[in-house]
Amino acid sequence: MPVDAAVRAQEAARDLGLRRLNPGQEAAAVLVLSSSDRVVNVQGGAGRGKSAALAPIVAIAKAEGRTVIGVAVASRTAAQLGRDTGADTSTIARFLARHTRVIDGTARPAQVARVKAELAGAVIIVEEASQVGTRDMERIVRLSNIVDAARLVQTGDIRQLGAIDAGKPFEASQQAGHATAHVTENLRSRSGQMKAITAALDRKDTGSVFALLKSDTVEVPGTHVTSTVAARWAALPREERDATLLLTGGRAMRTEANLAVQAELKATGEIAGTGTPFTVLDRVNATREGARQMRAYQPGHIVEVRTDLPAQGLVRGDRGVVTGIEGDRVRLTMAAGGDKLLRPARLAKNLDRDAVSIYASKQVELHRGDRIRWTDNDPDRGLDNGVMARVEEVGRGRLVVSSRDDGIVREIHSGDRMAERLDLAYAINVHVAQGVTTEHGIVALRSSERKLLTERSFLVALTRVADRVALVLDEGRKVERGIARNAGDKTSALDVAGRGQAPGAIRLPEARSPLDRALDHYAHLFLAAERMREEGGRLSPAETRDLAAAAAAIDRVRPHAAEDLRIVLDRSPDPARGLEQAAPGALRQVWAEEGRARTDPRTYADRFVADWRAASDDRGKAETWRSEDRAERRLERLEDRMMRQPALEKALDARMPEQQLRMEGPGMGGSGRDRDQGMEL
Known part of the structure; x- marks a missing residue:
């Protein structure tokens, strides 16, 4: 019962020497102790006393003989959670690596039984949950379900900095209406x-x-x-x-x-x-996807291999200096001698750890009395990144x-x-x-x-x-x-859907289907072609054929499939970033929604008008010629759709009989600005 949970939480806080839990802290403790949901959220800004609310929960769970494990992206954050609450802690990377086979279903029965015995009925706390990407959170949830954990508590603040990896599951969970306690009283600020x-x-x-x-x-x-x-x-x-x-x-x-x-x-x-001079390593790539991009590799950068890459002739621990770029390959002069070639695009996307890390070297001078921080972890000696x-x-x-x-x-x-x-x-x-x-x-x-x-x-x-x-x-x-x-909001996969579309329910990652791969392939080729045009280049005949073949492949799924995908990409303020951060299947979802909209003339016409207004506004607000050029190409594609689809023009006329849409653009007897004025409703 909630009343019993509140009493137990307050008694545990008193026994720990903490002050009485305030209403928000008590509500968080009651939610965790009495909810029928496995996954619950504790949302609260910095300095609101979330850890103080968790400490009595940890004490109660341990008194019941339950395992309590706290995890966080940063080892420093995990260690602080342990000091504040008494939970055993780990980084998320180490926690997931330890249980990879159980999560993936490849563990032997004896290993599964051992992990279930350890974590059955456990309380798992994810600290600073806003920093956790979709893939890692999904694996934590999956493990919790496999071992029948009593509770998975996500705690953090959705207003603070988000995950470096793809997705924002903590925010999506709250938006989807999952059980959330709000801790709001400011306890940190003194003045x-x-x-x-x-x-x-x-x-x-x-x-x-x-x-x-x-x-x-x-x-x-x-x-x-x-x-x-x-x-x-x-x-x-x-x-x-x-x-x-x-x-x-x-x-x-x-x-x-x-x-x-x-x-x-x-x-x-x-x-x-x-x-005393020290040569130190300054991390260049922040994400695993970043390591797959050629632009991350510059001459002089140091590349460390973090996992075996047999197909590329590299093993964990190899280290080399970038000495050249050869097409899609990076030439590395290895510390052990000789040169090797790395193909970043062939690094696996689905690893739960970095395949390689890229650093720039820099010089620092140290003196007695200097303040330093560690930039990597050494768990054997208790050295935590950021401490x-x-x-x-x-x-x-x-x-x-x-x-x-x-x-x-x-x-x-x-x-x-x-x-x-x-x-x-x-x-x-x-x-x-x-x-x-x-x-x-x-x-x-x-x-x-x-x-x-x-x-x-x-x-x-x-x-x-x-x-x-x-x-x-x-x-x-x-x-x-x-x-x-600038709110600093992160573009999630669902944001690719564009303006005005209601977000769907939170979805966990799923295996990439052939259709997902085909959509992703065409999207990347299309955006690469757009970047080339921005830079004044032209597609080679081979690149033109590849783009056409990729479009034809998805057009075979249904008519206008490639055009619908271009529409979705045009709506995104940063389509390349959106693709990089998209969870598996997310692009297919918004593409499919665009296909459904096409079947409803009224909806399709409304979206067309909204897209035209957005592109016109973006062109008017453009601060660089590149952004203006991109907005112009979006307008040209919209104009082309109008010319090729009489049904669309008819639907637009039916929606706005008092204001006929005048298409006066290049080659049509009028200026681009006149065309915009005709579309401003």
Whole structure:
């Protein structure tokens, strides 16, 4: 009963020395303890006390003899969840790798029985669930069903940064109406200013946030942003520095700020003028799909093979430097000697781990007293990606550091793989910061980093801070407008359906059918042809034949199939990204919906008008000739449809008898702008 669950949760919280659960926390505990659903959601913004709500649940489950396992994308996040709740923890990658055969149905009966004995009736908690992609979440759900877990709890905040991998299942689960508890009381913010800022962020009121921060905002020329941030931080008393985090939008500004802080500390004599140089690896590819793209490989990049690739003559542990690009192949000069060729497009799509990792090398100089962070995991030594440490000693082929989390001192010798998996950490970028808490913060923003100025990243940056935050930026109004105009929402597979279409129910990934592959093949060829036209190129005869053959292949499924797919792709603001992030089967779903719309003249006509308006608006708002050219080609394809389909023109006339659609375009006796005016209803 819910009343019993509430009483048990409050008693467990008291026994743990926690304060009384607030209504939102209690509701979350009751949902997890008493729901009849296996999968439940706990939604709450940063600093709302989600972990405090989970701690009594963990205690109750353990008292009942249940296994409780917490998983997260980042090992640092998983470890923090364990400290906060008492759950055993793992990264999602390690958790899924351990149970791969059970999930895939290839495990022996004895292994299945062993895993069921371990996890039957278990409580599995997915922390920062907004960062988990569809494929990984589906595999966690599948395992939970196989072992008959008592509960799978997804907890996080859909307003924060989303998954790097395809999909946004946590958000989709909530939209589909799955059981969700909302934890809303702000427990992190201590100062009146931060409470007001967080409330404004909850309302998505960017203007009020900047107004509240006006007295703590410094505006400087763009080239001075990072040096100003560094000087402000270095001027703080040492104990206050330790409680103050520097936050940047992107990696480039992060590097600039770290070097600027070192320069300030050298100037005051706090660190030596000359340090010990280290060559470290800076990750280039963020996704597995990114490693399949040729553009990820540049001369000088370092490629590490993370799994055996027998078809390409590579094994796990191989490492090489990119020394050439030869068509669809990358030439690697191997550390062990000799050259090998890698074909990125042939890397498997369905691996649950990276096939290869791509890095750029860079130089950092370390001194005694520097703040660093690890950029990879070493589970054997308890070194977690993102965890910070202080350099205690450096030189003579050794590096001695103390963890800022637990104070443990560790020694890294020359040749140790972790000696090149580190970076300076006076400043961190927002993507690294999600899940971090700090007393004070200084946020550096630059108006030129337009893609990084989003509501989501701004929210993550500010909600790291409990007490006091300052902004350093170049052009305040531009920065504010950039954030207000860019929500930073991720394009999911269903978003490819375009404007105005209601989202369907959340679907789990399924095996790729021949039709899925045919649609995907044509979509990629079509978009490649569009990119070539944007760059002023022309398709070769062979490429033209391939495109026509791919269109004919899906046209054999039903009439106008290729055209319907082009319509779907034209609706997407970023079709290439949408394809990259689409879950298996999603493209087929929206393509099939377009085919159904074609059978209803009224619906088809309404969609045509909406598509024309959208393309016309995009052309009018275009800021580059490339985007204007793309909008023009969309309009030309719409015009061509009108000319080839008398039934469509008839339906349009029937829908709008008082406003005949005038098609006055190139070759039709009028200008393109006249044509637009005729279509503006």
